[in-house]
Amino acid sequence: MLSDITIGQYYPGRSVLHRLDPRTKIVLLLFFLFAVFAFSSAPAYAILSALTLALMLASGVPMRMMVRSLRPIMWIIFFTFLIHLLSTPGEALAKIWAFTVTREGIEQGFFISLRLVLLIFLSSLLTFTTSPLALTDALERLLAPFRCVGVPAHELAMMMTIALRFVPTLIQETDRIMKAQQSRGADFTEGSILKRLRALIPILVPLFLSAFRRADDLAMAMEARCYHGGEGRTQMKALHFATLDYVSWGVAAALYGLFFSLR
Amino acid sequence: MSFIEMEHLSHAYHAGDETERMALSDVSLAIEKGEFVAVLGANGSGKSTLAKHINAILLPTAGNCRVAGFDTSEAGSVWEIRREVGMVFQNPDNQLIAAIVEDDVAFGPENIGMAPERIRENVRCALAAVGMEHFRSFAPHLLSGGQKQRVAIAGALAMQPKCLVLDEPTAMLDPKGREEVMMVLKRLHAEGMTVVLITHFMEEASEAQRVIIMADGRIAAIGTPREVLTDHAAMQKWGLETPLAACLAAGLLKDGVKLPRDILTDDDLICALTGEEPCPSK
Amino acid sequence: MSIEIKHISYTYMPKTPFERQALKEVTATIEEGTFTAIAGHTGSGKSTLLQHLNGLLHPTEGHVVVDGVDLLPQKKSEKKAARAARMKVGMVFQYPEQQLFEETVEADIAFGPKNLELSGEDVASRVRESMELVHLDYERFHARSPFVLSGGQMRRVAIAGILALRPKYLVLDEPTAGLDPRGRKEILSMVTALHRRKKTTVIFVSHNMDDIARLARHLLVFNKGMLVADGTPQAVFGQTDVLREAGLRQPHVMTLLRHLREAGLPLERTDVLTAEEAEQAICAALKKMRGEKS
Numbered sequence: 001m002l003s004d005i006t007i008g009q010y011y012p013g014r015s016v017l018h019r020l021d022p023r024t025k026i027v028l029l030l031f032f033l034f035a036v037f038a039f040s041s042a043p044a045y046a047i048l049s050a051l052t053l054a055l056m057l058a059s060g061v062p063m064r065m066m067v068r069s070l071r072p073i074m075w076i077i078f079f080t081f082l083i084h085l086l087s088t089p090g091e092a093l094a095k096i097w098a099f100t101v102t103r104e105g106i107e108q109g110f111f112i113s114l115r116l117v118l119l120i121f122l123s124s125l126l127t128f129t130t131s132p133l134a135l136t137d138a139l140e141r142l143l144a145p146f147r148c149v150g151v152p153a154h155e156l157a158m159m160m161t162i163a164l165r166f167v168p169t170l171i172q173e174t175d176r177i178m179k180a181q182q183s184r185g186a187d188f189t190e191g192s193i194l195k196r197l198r199a200l201i202p203i204l205v206p207l208f209l210s211a212f213r214r215a216d217d218l219a220m221a222m223e224a225r226c227y228h229g230g231e232g233r234t235q236m237k238a239l240h241f242a243t244l245d246y247v248s249w250g251v252a253a254a255l256y257g258l259f260f261s262l263r
Numbered sequence: 264m265s266f267i268e269m270e271h272l273s274h275a276y277h278a279g280d281e282t283e284r285m286a287l288s289d290v291s292l293a294i295e296k297g298e299f300v301a302v303l304g305a306n307g308s309g310k311s312t313l314a315k316h317i318n319a320i321l322l323p324t325a326g327n328c329r330v331a332g333f334d335t336s337e338a339g340s341v342w343e344i345r346r347e348v349g350m351v352f353q354n355p356d357n358q359l360i361a362a363i364v365e366d367d368v369a370f371g372p373e374n375i376g377m378a379p380e381r382i383r384e385n386v387r388c389a390l391a392a393v394g395m396e397h398f399r400s401f402a403p404h405l406l407s408g409g410q411k412q413r414v415a416i417a418g419a420l421a422m423q424p425k426c427l428v429l430d431e432p433t434a435m436l437d438p439k440g441r442e443e444v445m446m447v448l449k450r451l452h453a454e455g456m457t458v459v460l461i462t463h464f465m466e467e468a469s470e471a472q473r474v475i476i477m478a479d480g481r482i483a484a485i486g487t488p489r490e491v492l493t494d495h496a497a498m499q500k501w502g503l504e505t506p507l508a509a510c511l512a513a514g515l516l517k518d519g520v521k522l523p524r525d526i527l528t529d530d531d532l533i534c535a536l537t538g539e540e541p542c543p544s545k
Numbered sequence: 546m547s548i549e550i551k552h553i554s555y556t557y558m559p560k561t562p563f564e565r566q567a568l569k570e571v572t573a574t575i576e577e578g579t580f581t582a583i584a585g586h587t588g589s590g591k592s593t594l595l596q597h598l599n600g601l602l603h604p605t606e607g608h609v610v611v612d613g614v615d616l617l618p619q620k621k622s623e624k625k626a627a628r629a630a631r632m633k634v635g636m637v638f639q640y641p642e643q644q645l646f647e648e649t650v651e652a653d654i655a656f657g658p659k660n661l662e663l664s665g666e667d668v669a670s671r672v673r674e675s676m677e678l679v680h681l682d683y684e685r686f687h688a689r690s691p692f693v694l695s696g697g698q699m700r701r702v703a704i705a706g707i708l709a710l711r712p713k714y715l716v717l718d719e720p721t722a723g724l725d726p727r728g729r730k731e732i733l734s735m736v737t738a739l740h741r742r743k744k745t746t747v748i749f750v751s752h753n754m755d756d757i758a759r760l761a762r763h764l765l766v767f768n769k770g771m772l773v774a775d776g777t778p779q780a781v782f783g784q785t786d787v788l789r790e791a792g793l794r795q796p797h798v799m800t801l802l803r804h805l806r807e808a809g810l811p812l813e814r815t816d817v818l819t820a821e822e823a824e825q826a827i828c829a830a831l832k833k834m835r836g837e838k839s
Contacts, residue, residue: 132362133361133362133363133366161360161361161362162360164362165359165360165361165362165403168402168404169356169404172404176638176643177643177644179596179601179636179638180636180638180641180643180644181644181656182601183599183601183635183636183638183707184644184656184657184660184706184707184710185632185657185660185661185710186656186660187660201646202644202646202656205646206643206644206645206646209643209646209692210643213357214356214357217352217354217357217358218357218358218360220320220352221350221352221357221358221360222360222370223320223345224318224320224345224349224350224352225345225349225350225360225370225371225374225418225419225422226342226345226346226371226374226375226422227370227374228342228374232375232376233373233374233376234372234373234376234377234378234379234382235369235373235379236365236366236369236372236373236379236382236383236386237366237369237379238379305725305726305727306695306696306697306724306725306727306728307695353723407587407588408587434722434723435722435723437586437587437752438586438752438794439586439587439792440587463724463725463726502725502726502727503726504726507755507797507798507801507820508801510820511801511820511823511824511827514820514821514824515824515827515828518824518828520827520828520831529800529801529804532801532805533801533804533805533808536805536808536810536827536831537805537808537809537810
C-alpha cells in the first residue's frame with residue numbers, strides 16, 4: 001500500500017557512527033569518495049574496502065539491509081563489469097563469440113565494480129546512521145559559509161525540513177484520493193498509456209489543490225510562530241564537535257597520508 | 264487597559280477590488296487578561312477573521328486593534344505581539360513544521376532567537392503542559408488528531424505567550440481528541456492564560472466565561488454563556504445549536520411547565536425539574 | 546438483498562515488522578432499505594471495514610457479499626459481476642470535497658457516470674437528478690467552478706458525484722465532519738430524505754451519538770478491530786459496559802434522562818433517542834408527579 005512507504009533509510013542506533021556529528025560524517029564521506037576515485041592502487045583499494053567493512057560492522061545496521069541498498073544499481077554494476085571485461089585490450093584468456101576476455105579486463109572490471117560498491121556502501125552508511133533531520137541541519141551549517149556568494153543555505157534546509165515532514169502526509173493523501181476516485185468508477189490499471197495518463201488527472205488536480213492549501217496554511221502557521229527567515233534564529237539542537245569527531249578527523253588524515261605514500 | 268482592544272474594527276478582503284467583501288464591520292470589543300472567551304458563529308460570520316487580527320496575521324482595513332498595548336498596524340510591533348499571542352489553527356496536519364515533535368515545538372522559540380538551553384527547558388515544559396512529553400521523539404504523522412493539536416498548542420506555549428487564540432482547534436477531531444484539547448485549555452486558563460476559543464461546539468462554548476456571537480461580520484451578542492446560549496430563538500437565527508438542556512427547557516416552557524428561562528446545563532434542568540437540592544451552579 | 550460481511554479479517558502489511566491486524570472475524574448483515582450507523586473511536590477498524598464494502602480492500606480472510614455476489618471474484622468469468630456489485634455501493638469518504646477536480650460542478654458530477662460509459666443524455670439527466678437530491682439548483686450551480694463554493698456546498702457537490710452512480714447502498718464516512726451546525730443539519734436532512742424518498746440503504750459512520758440515536762435504526766459498534774455490538778440503537782446504547790469499553794458514550798438525551806430519574810423524577814423510560822421524545826417523557830413524568838401530590 002502507498003501509505004506504508006517510509007522515506008529515508010535511517011536505522012536508529014547508538015553506534016560510534018550514529019554518535020558522530022553529522023557534519024563530520026558528510027565531510028568524511030566526501031573525503032573517502034574522493035579517495036575511492038583518486039587512489040586507484042590495489043593496496044589503497046584493500047585499505048578502503050577493509051575500512052568500509054569495518055564501518056559497516058561498527059554501524060550496527062544489519063548486513064542484509066546494507067546489501068539491499070545495492071539492489072537498485074545492481075544491473076549498472078553488472079554491465080560496467082561486463083563492458084570492462086570484454087573491451088579492455090591485453091593478455092587474452094578466453095574468446096567468447098566476437099569478444100576477447102583479457103586478464104586486464106577482469107582486473108579493470110573488478111576494480112570499477114568495487115569502486116561503485118564502495119561508493120554505495122559509504123553513502124548508505126551516512127543515510128543509515130544519520131536521521132534526515134540531522135542531515136538537513138548539517139547541510140545548512142556546512143553551506144552557511146557560502147551564503148555570502150548567494151547560496152540560500154537556510155532556505156534550502158527549511159525546504160528539506162518541510163519536505164521531510166509532509167511527504168508521509170502527502171502519500172497518505174494520495175492513497176485516499178485514489179480510493180475516492182476508484183469509488184467513482186475510475187480505473188488506473190487498464191487501457192492504453194494515454195488513457196492511463198488521463199486517468200491521473202482526477203488524482204493530480206486534487207493533490208495539487210490540497211498541497212497549495214497546505215502550503216498556505218503552513219505559511220500562516222509559520223508566520224504566527226514568529227518565523228521571519230534565518231536571520232537571528234537559534235537552534236535547540238545546536239551541533240557540537242566532540243572528541244570522537246576530532247579522533248575521526250585524525251584517522252582520516254592519517255589514512256590520506258598513507259594513500260599518498262602508496263601512490 | 265484591556266489585553267485585547269478592538270475599536271470600530273473593519274476588515275475587507277480584496278479591498279478596493281471588485282471582489283471586495285466585508286468580513287468584519289465595525290467590531291468593538293475588549294478582552295481582559297486571564298479571560299476565557301469563546302467566539303461562536305456560522306461559517307462566514309467573520310469569527311476566523313476576527314481571530315487572525317489578534318495575532319496581527321490580518322490587519323484592520325479600518326479602525327484599530329491593540330494587543331498587549333501594541334497597535335497591530337505598527338510594523339515594528341508585529342513580532343512582540345506574536346510572542347504574546349500564540350495561535351492554533353483548525354487543521355492539525357497543516358501547522359506542524361518539523362518531522363519530529365520536539366523539533367516542532369522548538370520552532371517558535373528558535374525563531375525568536377532564544378538560547379538553546381532555554382529552548383530545551385521551554386519545550387520540555389510545554390510538552391508536559393499538554394501531556395505529550397512521552398511523544399517528544401515521534402513523527403507527527405503517526406499521532407492522532409487530538410495529539411497533533413496538543414503538539415500545536417505546545418508549540419505556541421513554548422514561546423511563553425500570555426494569550427492563546429485557537430481557531431476551531433477541535434473541528435476536525437473525534438470526541439476523544441476534543442476532550443483532550445478542552446482539558447488542556449481549561450487547565451491553562453486556570454493557570455492564568457488568556458484563552459480565545461473559536462468553535463462550533465456549544466458544549467465547549469459553555470465552558471467559557473464569556474461568549475461572543477458573530478453574525479455577518481458583526482458582533483450579534485456578547486455575554487455569559489448563560490445569558491447568550493439559552494436564547495433558543497436567537498441561536499437558531501444565527502445558525503447555531505442550543506445546548507440540549509436549554510433546548511429541552513425551551514420546549515417544556517412552551518408545554519406550560521414552569522421553569523426559569525436561563526437553563527443552560529444538565530444540572531440546571533435537573534434542579535429546576537426536581538427542585539430538591541439547591542442549585543449549586545447559580 | 547443485503548450486504549453480508551462474513552467472518553472477515555484484515556491485516557495491514559502482513560509478514561513485515563509493521564504488521565497490524567485491523568479487523569478480526571467480523572460478521573454482520575446490512576439489510577437493504579435500512580439506515581445503519583457505525584460507531585467506534587479512531588483506530589477501531591471502522592474505516593477499514595468501510596473500504597471493504599465496495600471492494601477497495603479485500604479481506605485477508607472471509608468474504609464480503611453484495612446482493613449475493615462476492616466482491617472478490619474467484620474466476621475470471623465472475624469479474625464483471627463483481628465490478629457491477631461493487632458499483633452498487635457508493636462511497637463518500639471523509640471530507641469528500643477534497644476529491645473534486647473538474648472545472649465545473651456539472652463536469653465533476655458527470656465523472657462517475659462517464660466512467661460507467663453511459664450515453665451523453667443519461668449522464669446529463671443523472672447530473673440533474675443528483676444535484677436535485679443534494680438540494681443544489683441546477684441552473685444556478687451547474688456551470689460554476691466547484692472551488693468557489695462554500696464548504697457545505699462543495700461537500701454536497703461531492704456527494705452528488707457519488708449519487709450520480711445511483712448506488713443502492715450509500716456509505717458515508719463522517720459526512721458532517723468539520724461543518725458548522727447549519728451545514729451539519731443540511732447534510733443530515735439531505736441523507737434522511739434520500740433514504741426516505743429513494744429507498745437508498747444508508748450506512749454512515751459518526752462520532753455523534755445523538756445523531757446516531759436520532760437517525761439510525763441499526764447500529765454497529767467497533768472496538769480494536771472487533772464488532773462488539775450489533776442491534777437497534779436502543780438496545781446497543783443500553784449496553785453501557787460495552788460502550789465504555791469502546792470509548793463511546795450514551796447519547797446526551799439518554800444520559801440526561803437517566804440523571805433526571807436518579808434525581809427523583811418518576812420517568813417511565815430513559816431509553817429515548819430524540820429531544821422530542823425526551824420532552825414528552827418529562828411532561829408525562831411531571832403530570833404523574835402532580836397527580837400523586839394531589
